[in-house]
Amino acid sequence: MSVLIYSGGLDSTVLLYKLAAEKRISEALSFDYGQRHLKELDCARKNCEVLNVKWRLVNLHDIGSLFGENSLTDERIAVPDGRYDDSNMRSTVVPNRNMIMLSIAAARAIAIKDDSVAYAAHAGDHSVYPDCRPEFSDAMESALKLCHYYPICLLRPFSSMNKAQIVALGSKLGVDFLNTWSCYKGGEAHCGKCGTCRERREAFAAAGIADPTKYAG
Amino acid sequence: MSVLIYSGGLDSTVLLYKLAAEKRISEALSFDYGQRHLKELDCARKNCEVLNVKWRLVNLHDIGSLFGENSLTDERIAVPDGRYDDSNMRSTVVPNRNMIMLSIAAARAIAIKDDSVAYAAHAGDHSVYPDCRPEFSDAMESALKLCHYYPICLLRPFSSMNKAQIVALGSKLGVDFLNTWSCYKGGEAHCGKCGTCRERREAFAAAGIADPTKYAG
Numbered sequence: 001m002s003v004l005i006y007s008g009g010l011d012s013t014v015l016l017y018k019l020a021a022e023k024r025i026s027e028a029l030s031f032d033y034g035q036r037h038l039k040e041l042d043c044a045r046k047n048c049e050v051l052n053v054k055w056r057l058v059n060l061h062d063i064g065s066l067f068g069e070n071s072l073t074d075e076r077i078a079v080p081d082g083r084y085d086d087s088n089m090r091s092t093v094v095p096n097r098n099m100i101m102l103s104i105a106a107a108r109a110i111a112i113k114d115d116s117v118a119y120a121a122h123a124g125d126h127s128v129y130p131d132c133r134p135e136f137s138d139a140m141e142s143a144l145k146l147c148h149y150y151p152i153c154l155l156r157p158f159s160s161m162n163k164a165q166i167v168a169l170g171s172k173l174g175v176d177f178l179n180t181w182s183c184y185k186g187g188e189a190h191c192g193k194c195g196t197c198r199e200r201r202e203a204f205a206a207a208g209i210a211d212p213t214k215y216a217g
Numbered sequence: 218m219s220v221l222i223y224s225g226g227l228d229s230t231v232l233l234y235k236l237a238a239e240k241r242i243s244e245a246l247s248f249d250y251g252q253r254h255l256k257e258l259d260c261a262r263k264n265c266e267v268l269n270v271k272w273r274l275v276n277l278h279d280i281g282s283l284f285g286e287n288s289l290t291d292e293r294i295a296v297p298d299g300r301y302d303d304s305n306m307r308s309t310v311v312p313n314r315n316m317i318m319l320s321i322a323a324a325r326a327i328a329i330k331d332d333s334v335a336y337a338a339h340a341g342d343h344s345v346y347p348d349c350r351p352e353f354s355d356a357m358e359s360a361l362k363l364c365h366y367y368p369i370c371l372l373r374p375f376s377s378m379n380k381a382q383i384v385a386l387g388s389k390l391g392v393d394f395l396n397t398w399s400c401y402k403g404g405e406a407h408c409g410k411c412g413t414c415r416e417r418r419e420a421f422a423a424a425g426i427a428d429p430t431k432y433a434g
Contacts, residue, residue: 056283058279058280058283059279059280060277060280062275062276063275063276063277063321063324066273066275066321066324066325066328067324067328068327068328068329069328094324095323095324095325095327095328095365096320096321096323096324096327096364096365097324098364099316099320099323099324099360099364100317100320100321100324102320103313103316103317103319103320104280104283104313104317106312106313106316107283107284107311107312107313107314107316107317108283108312110285110312110313111283111284111285111286111312112285130363130364130365130366131363131364131365133363135363136360136363136364139356139359139360139362139363140360142356142359142360143316143353143356143357143359143360145356146347146348146350146352146353146356147313147315147316147347147348147353148310148312148313148347148348149347
């Protein structure tokens, strides 16, 4: 059984549905690390309710100030518009976020005697986010196998999929895409212009699936 | 420059003094993860004041409940007496504690553009604590080198030293051992009987250095 790192975004929601369908999930952990797009956490809670998966919110709000200058946790820095793979997306990198979330999820897995943690890193993340690259995940997998008396495995079934393939899988699994949140700006509606909104729109288009998202403007 | 994971215990205080003497430390991070021996944090703060090292307390108090049954964060479970390497010390294992602290320290190092994190794992830790074993630290070192655009190094200068050698080094560096805290029970004075108190006493004896600690009873 697995503990899922679950943001409430599109990718991790598809993974939630997949693990729930396979009866391989015991808990989903969402993290408040001071991100401005807290709306994703509402989506996370609601999807877990729908699927009857135990949901936990991990409060790391106080450590947001440790992360220094980045546009997700520092309100003085604007979230950039542009393509997801642009170098200006680097301001959206929260340092070492995945290792922090994986380490806490592994602690929880050990506490409840699960054998694995799961996360939804996918092939499209790799260019911008160093802690989504396969070589980082491989190293984390090695560390997780050694962090306790028995090995904790790292599940990352989307690591060689692109976001369009994830949308297609989510559609098959009956994911309610309206109840997933991607936009980094944290407004009332998806802005449609930031890197993650553009990536979301393009994924639906590439998958040939109607995008139900209401974009602003 | 380094960010130190700093508990306020004997080993990490000696490392604080060592890094300060070498002018290789920019910040020391101490963690409140719900441990019953919070007294160590007072020691940490005071030693950083004395050495004029920037000290930060990382508040993870809320996540203590994730850790399940262990004697350090669950008050219903007694801290065992006995030798440090006894199997009954396993109840003092907080799951994946070192990975959590290393990941947050690395995030801070990235934010302030340091190149390394340091921690005081030593040879005597290995038998009980899976996340103090060299093979775990090796795997973490690999992950830390890949978690950002530039590598974060893992400093662990005590990894092949025993605690007696650490006491001897601390004595040379002028460490105020009275202002270090080992006891897991978190009483007014060191209990003298739990595994970590026994290890502390034996280290002073083996180093041939007078132990200034006031043990209860």
